Structures are given as structure tokens and as C-alpha cells.
Amino acid sequence: MAEPAPAPLELDPKYDDYDYPTTAPTPQSGHPGYLTPQQQAQVHQLRLLLESEGYKERLDTLTLLRFLRARKFDVELAKTMFIECEKWRQETKLDELLPTWEYPEKEEVFKYYPQYYHKTDKDGRPVYIEQLGGIDLTAMYKITTAERMLTNLAVEYERVADPRLPACSRKAGTLLETCCTIMDFKGVGLAKAPQVYGYVKQASALSxxxxxxxxxxxxxxxxxxxxxxxxxxxxGWLDPVTVKKIHVLGSNYQKELLAQIPAENLPKQFGGTCECEGGCHLSDMGPWREEQWARPAKWEKKKKEAEAAAKNEPAAAKEGTEADAGAPAAAEAADAAKEDAAVPAAA
Incomplete structure (x- = not known):
């Protein structure tokens, strides 16, 4: 099959305010920069259907494309998947939790179950690492709860979407939407297997x-x-596209890992040379921590706006009409800022 010809992604100024590249690194049908006219039309169709049902958030083109690809560009199935996701976000109050979420028990939980993002692979994608061998749910639930663990996992997924992947895309000069994941089964024996696989199944379903x-x-x-x-x-039960992404390795894995991840980015315990101060598992190092590529996440901006508004509330109440008189100017400034943000950066 011939590779799809590149075609500029049709952006919607109402929802698309990307400040990073929007073309996929390799030609793949259904991926940004390589859409057929029919696929582009299906993005518009999905957005219109969701708008008609009252949805206003996360209707940007890249997000809708991910849901469409996940459902083989069946618009109705993608719509159902999106709506179920939005219901879950509402039930878990994820959007409310995200800006203020703290996980102070992280270091203690990581003694049993390290889960962390650490630098990038050779394609520029975030590397995500899980070590399953130390999982002891009985001990872990004395430190935290299953609900908090899953909420923290969801928060980390949100932070992958913004700011991690945008920072990686800026540095790579091309759109990056995926991660390179390492799951280490060292220490997972028959006794631990049920609780390990039980939790992993929950986490995988969320993903x-x-x-x-x-x-x-x-x-x-x-x-x-x-x-x-x-x-x-x-x-045999999985999509062939997914199967191609999964590599099952035994204990002689270093050569294959190092073929994908630079030695200086891979923690020493996995055959690399990286030894972050305080431990790689707690460093969260990557382009999202580098001043040249990092930008505040949208949820961080909302948090700052809310904090600023809260600080101004008492003064506004005291000043009465003066505060009211300043409101139109503030609204105009906010609208101008939104218009500036809506202009997509060149890929």
C-alpha cells in the first residue's frame, strides 16, 4: 500500500490553539498531516455531533483524531467512546482535581511500585517505566487507597497530554502523541501474580x-x-497494529532497549548510564523540565487565573462600582488573550 501523501491539517480556530508541531513524524493514514478528505470530514462530523449534545471541552482536532483512530474512523463509535470518557471525567471530578492534585505519599508508594516518566527515547517520546515486582497491595493500602492510586495515574496521563508531549514535540520539531513504556516484571512470582495482574488490569482499562x-x-x-x-x-485477540508495538523480552533485554532509548536517558538499573540525583524514579526529568521547551499547561493557567480571581474578590466587593467599571476592560483583555492563543504556531 502506498504511503499517504502529506496534507496540511485543517485546524478549527475555536478549539485548536497548539503552540507545537501538528504533523506526525511518519506517514500514516489517519494521523495528523496525512488525512484523506474523508477522514478530515469525519473530524468535522464528530465535532458537530458532540457540540449538538452540549460538549464544549476537548473538541480540538488532535483529540478527536485519537478517538477516531481508536474506533477505525467509525464516527458513531468514536462519539460513544468520547461521551463515556467525559462521563468518567465528571464522575471522578478529574478536571476539578487536576490543578490542585497532590500525592504526598508518592515516595512511600514507590518503595513498592515505582511508576514514573523519565527523559525520552530516540524518537523524542517520553519514557514511562513501571516496576511490578515489589507490589504489595496490603502494605500499599496502609499508605494510600486504590482510588488515590488510580486518580494519580489519571492525573499523570493528563500531564502527559499537557505539558509533557507538547514539550517533547517542540524539542523534536514534529508532533509526538505517544510514549515509550517499559514494564519490568522482575520479582513477579506466582504468589504475587494475582494482585499484580489485578491492578494492572484496572490501570490498563483506564488507559x-x-x-x-x-x-x-x-x-x-x-x-x-x-x-x-x-x-x-x-x-491473537489484539489488533495487529497494537501487537506490533509490544515487545516481550526476558532478562536479556538491554540491547533492544538501548536500540530505542539512548544510554544517557535510560536508568542504570536497566542497562543505561543515567543516575539522577535522588533517583531517576523521582526526578521527572525530560523536555517538560527544560526551559527552552517547557510551557505552562492549560490546567496550570486555569489554576493561576482562579487564584488571581480569588485574590481580587474581596477588593472587588469593597470597591463596588469601581470594580464593576473595570470589568469590561478586563473582559476585553481576556478576549484579546484568547484570540492570541488561538493562533496556531507553525509546525
């Missing part, structure tokens, strides 16, 4: 249902004896 099209590569390392046999059966 698949609400954060589609975020998987770039998945390396399963130090997989236990017999895992390859199970995998040979399981992969």
Missing part, C-alpha cells in the same frame, strides 16, 4: 478506555517463565 492512542512502544522485560506462551495466545 484503553479514556486515553486512546497513547502507546508508541511497550517493552515487557524480565517476563516470568511461561509468559511467552500466554502472550502467543493473547496477541
Amino acid at each position: 484503553q478506555n479514556y486515553y486512546p492512542e497513547r502507546l508508541g512502544h511497550l517493552y515487557l522485560i524480565n517476563t516470568p517463565w511461561g509468559f511467552s506462551t500466554v502472550w502467543s495466545v493473547v496477541k
Whole structure:
């Protein structure tokens, strides 16, 4: 099959205010910069359907494309998936929690279950690492709760969407929408397997249902004896596109990992050379921490705006008409700022 010809992504100024590249790094049908006229029309159709049902948030083109790709560009199925995601966000109050979320028990939880983003692979994508061997849910639930663990996972997914991936895209000079994931099974024996796989199943469902099209590569390392046999059966149930992204490795994984991740970006315990001060698992190092590429996330901006508004409330109440007189000017300034933000940066 011939590679799709590049075509500029049709942006909607009402929703699309990207300040990073919007063309995928490789030609793939259905990906930004390589849409057919029909696929572009399906983006517009999905947006109109969602608007007609009262949805106003997350209707930007890149988000809608991820939901469409996840449902093979079946607009009705993508619409159902999007609505179910929005219902989940509302039930969990994720948008309210995100700007102020704190996870002070993180360091204690990580003694049992490190889950962290750390630098980038050779394609510029964030590297995400999970170490499953130390999971002890009984001990962990004395420190935190299952609900808080899953909420923190969702918050981290939100932070992948913004600010991590935008920063990586700016640095790479091309749109990056996926992560390179390492799941380390070292220490996962028969006794631990049920609780390990039970939690991983919950976390995977959250990822698949609400954060589609975020998987770039998945390396399963130090997989236990017999895992390859199970995998040979399981992969028959999966989409071939997904199967191509998953690499099941045993204990001799270093060569393949280093083919995808620079040694200086890979923690030393996995065969790399990186030794962050305080531990790689707590550093959160990456382009999103580099001044040249980092920008405040949209949810961070909303938090600052809310804090500024809260500080002005008492003064506004005292000044009465003076505060009212200043409102139109403030509104005009806010509108001007929105218009500036709506101008997409060149890819």
C-alpha cells in the first residue's frame, strides 16, 4: 500500500490553539498531516455531533483524531467512546482535581511500585517505566487507597497530554502523541501474580478506555517463565497494529532497549548510564523540565487565573462600582488573550 501523501491539517480556530508541531513524524493514514478528505470530514462530523449534545471541552482536532483512530474512523463509535470518557471525567471530578492534585505519599508508594516518566527515547517520546515486582497491595493500602492510586495515574496521563508531549514535540520539531513504556516484571512470582495482574488490569482499562492512542512502544522485560506462551495466545485477540508495538523480552533485554532509548536517558538499573540525583524514579526529568521547551499547561493557567480571581474578590466587593467599571476592560483583555492563543504556531 502506498504511503499517504502529506496534507496540511485543517485546524478549527475555536478549539485548536497548539503552540507545537501538528504533523506526525511518519506517514500514516489517519494521523495528523496525512488525512484523506474523508477522514478530515469525519473530524468535522464528530465535532458537530458532540457540540449538538452540549460538549464544549476537548473538541480540538488532535483529540478527536485519537478517538477516531481508536474506533477505525467509525464516527458513531468514536462519539460513544468520547461521551463515556467525559462521563468518567465528571464522575471522578478529574478536571476539578487536576490543578490542585497532590500525592504526598508518592515516595512511600514507590518503595513498592515505582511508576514514573523519565527523559525520552530516540524518537523524542517520553519514557514511562513501571516496576511490578515489589507490589504489595496490603502494605500499599496502609499508605494510600486504590482510588488515590488510580486518580494519580489519571492525573499523570493528563500531564502527559499537557505539558509533557507538547514539550517533547517542540524539542523534536514534529508532533509526538505517544510514549515509550517499559514494564519490568522482575520479582513477579506466582504468589504475587494475582494482585499484580489485578491492578494492572484496572490501570490498563483506564488507559484503553479514556486515553486512546497513547502507546508508541511497550517493552515487557524480565517476563516470568511461561509468559511467552500466554502472550502467543493473547496477541491473537489484539489488533495487529497494537501487537506490533509490544515487545516481550526476558532478562536479556538491554540491547533492544538501548536500540530505542539512548544510554544517557535510560536508568542504570536497566542497562543505561543515567543516575539522577535522588533517583531517576523521582526526578521527572525530560523536555517538560527544560526551559527552552517547557510551557505552562492549560490546567496550570486555569489554576493561576482562579487564584488571581480569588485574590481580587474581596477588593472587588469593597470597591463596588469601581470594580464593576473595570470589568469590561478586563473582559476585553481576556478576549484579546484568547484570540492570541488561538493562533496556531507553525509546525
